[in-house]
Amino acid sequence: MLAGRGAVVVDADRLAREVVAVGTAAFQAVVERFGPGVVAADGSLDRRALAGIVFGDPAALADLNAIVHPPVRAAISERLVELGGTDTVVVLEIPLLVESGRSYGESAVIVVDCPEEVARRRLVDRGMDEADARRRMAAQASRAERLSAADVVIDNSGPVEALAPQVADLWATLRSIQ
Numbered sequence: 163m164l165a166g167r168g169a170v171v172v173d174a175d176r177l178a179r180e181v182v183a184v185g186t187a188a189f190q191a192v193v194e195r196f197g198p199g200v201v202a203a204d205g206s207l208d209r210r211a212l213a214g215i216v217f218g219d220p221a222a223l224a225d226l227n228a229i230v231h232p233p234v235r236a237a238i239s240e241r242l243v244e245l246g247g248t249d250t251v252v253v254l255e256i257p258l259l260v261e262s263g264r265s266y267g268e269s270a271v272i273v274v275d276c277p278e279e280v281a282r283r284r285l286v287d288r289g290m291d292e293a294d295a296r297r298r299m300a301a302q303a304s305r306a307e308r309l310s311a312a313d314v315v316i317d318n319s320g321p322v323e324a325l326a327p328q329v330a331d332l333w334a335t336l337r338s339i340q
Contacts, residue, residue: 163325163326163329164251164253164329164332164333164336165253167329167333168250168251169250169251169252169253169333169336170245170250170251170252170253171252171253171255172238172241172242172252172253172254172255173255174234174238174254174255174256174257174258175255175257177234177237177238178230178234180237181230181233181234181237182207182230183206183207184205184206184207186233187233188229188230188233189207191229192207192212192226192229192230195225195226195229196212196215196216196222196226199211200212200215212226213294213298214294216301217294217297217298217300217301218297218301220301223301227258227262231262235264238254238256238266239266242266242267251333251336251337253272254266257302258302258303259271259311260303260307260308260311261302261303269336269339270313270314270335270336270339271311271312271313271314272312272313272314272315272316272332273308273309273311273312273314273315273316274316274318275305275308275309275312275315275316275317275318275319276317276318276319277305277319278299278305280319281299282295282296282299285298285299314332314335316328316329316332
């Protein structure tokens with residue numbers, strides 16, 4: 163919704179997929195650490211197999227994060243340099259911002275929030291196994307931790323239509339602090 167209003171969105175999850183693409187150093191490091199079982203038949207990273215290993219094993223997850231996060235941070239920083247000096251509103255979409263403890267000089271931390279049971283149900287409704295959804299959520303910062311880091315909270319507990327007025331207010335705020 164913010165992109166639709168003119169913001170440039172830098173998506174950390176998209177960058178994470180790019181840094182582990184076939185042929186990259188991070189791809190090779192992931193395969194070396196987790197073995198050939200994380201390579202799909204087409205030669206790409208089998209994200210489901212990798213998730214099955216790391217969610218539920220904090221040490222394995224830490225190893226994966228140590229491989230993926232540095233090049234993602236570098237890509238984010240590079241993008242911020244490219245956008246520096248413009249009057250563009252830049253939104254860093256970083257699902258693991260709280261977990262990483264990182265800062266990018268952001269003007270505001272915006273948390274899109276809903277109760278954990280709503281988040282879990284939405285994951286299951288999108289095809290994720292209930293147990294997998296629970297493991298992934300348990301590996302993330304708690305709702306309380308995310309909320310305590312927030313400068314702005316967007317309530318996402320209802321239907322998607324309820325987000326529009328909140329995003330309109332947020333956009334006005336972002337434009338005023340830019």
